[in-house]
Amino acid sequence: MATVKVKFRASSVADREGRLFYQIIHNRVTRQISTGYKLFPSEWDGLYAGGLLLNSKGKRHAYLATLKSRIAEDKARLECLVARLDRAGESYTAGDVVKLYLTPSNREDFFTFTRMLIGQLRQVGKTHTAERYVTVMNSFGRFRRENELLWEEVDSDLMVEYETYLKSRGVCPNTSSYYMRGLRAIYNRAVEKGMTVQREPFKYVYTGIDKTIKRAVPLKVIRQIRDLDLTLFPTMDFARDIFMFSFYTRGMSFIDMAYLKKKDLQGGTLSYRRQKTGQQLFVKWEKPMQEIVDKYNTNGTPYLLPIIRDMNADIRRQYKNAAHLVNDKLKKLGEKLGLTVLLTSYVARHGWASIARSRNIPLAIISEAMGHDSEKTTRIYLASLDTTSVDKANSRILKAL
Known part of the structure; x- marks a missing residue:
């Protein structure tokens, strides 16, 4: 395994800056990489000891701090290249390490x-x-x-900066965590491939999942949404129909609605498998469901609803575009009704669960209807949907004081 060292060469002229260089040693052969970094001999003593000189101030102190960081990054990158060559299991020279380091095409960035x-x-x-x-x-x-x-720049400081950037733009903790977990997965793959060493850059940022405030609307709002005259607004009318179809089918998720096929409806029963869990569900076919299906022309496709329309185009892209359109129109519909809850296709699912709970439908039935794998999941799901009964109890206690 090659060894990487940071060296300092003093100037032959008194009171002049010397230069830093990196030394690569492998199989008793030494090669050097010039850095262009300049230092006075006294400053090198400070950096070599692991810290900045106490007497350095102002711009010089800032320069030394930046230089120290760059040296650490360069050395980390060289060590990554050495580790990659070692993993390859083939013989290499100190010159090969230098060549890889200096070749731009091999400076593969994130x-x-x-x-x-x-x-x-x-x-x-x-x-x-x-x-x-x-x-x-x-x-x-x-x-x-x-x-x-560059991979050596991916450290905990950068991730903290990114998290601060997300917060400044109003990104909620769960969304920020989603980005961080995705970056962590990419980073870990790079570590596995020897692109970088594990420096745990995500140790100071949030990567958990907060319990979110569930959003639901009462039955009277569902009626308002259903009864709106949207004849003059066809795309909003379509979004409303998809929302209502979800509610009618016990809160079916958008992706499951998108992939429903005509053959799934047989003998008055709609059967489908949840895309998320693979669990098979059966829904009794009701009149309002049929009214929505009859409203749209889906000839030429095997799908029950007009979400995926073009069999020659990318199906997943059509689904994602339709989801974006529906949620955008539902948001405007919610504003039109003056709702305080952000109306999305998922609100239909939350709404069905909340209303079922308020009608004293047993938890086991709600769990089965929604395709949850256990009642525990349903309890978590319902935990903060509706706190009305709790609020009423608290009011009674306060009034008794």
């Missing part, structure tokens, strides 16, 4: 690696993971202003 990874995931059919990484990379790219990012 974004280049991520784009390559996304392409590989798509090739093996892992579309969902690929799309997640695209979302994460786009957000992180905006933070970086699309500047390249």
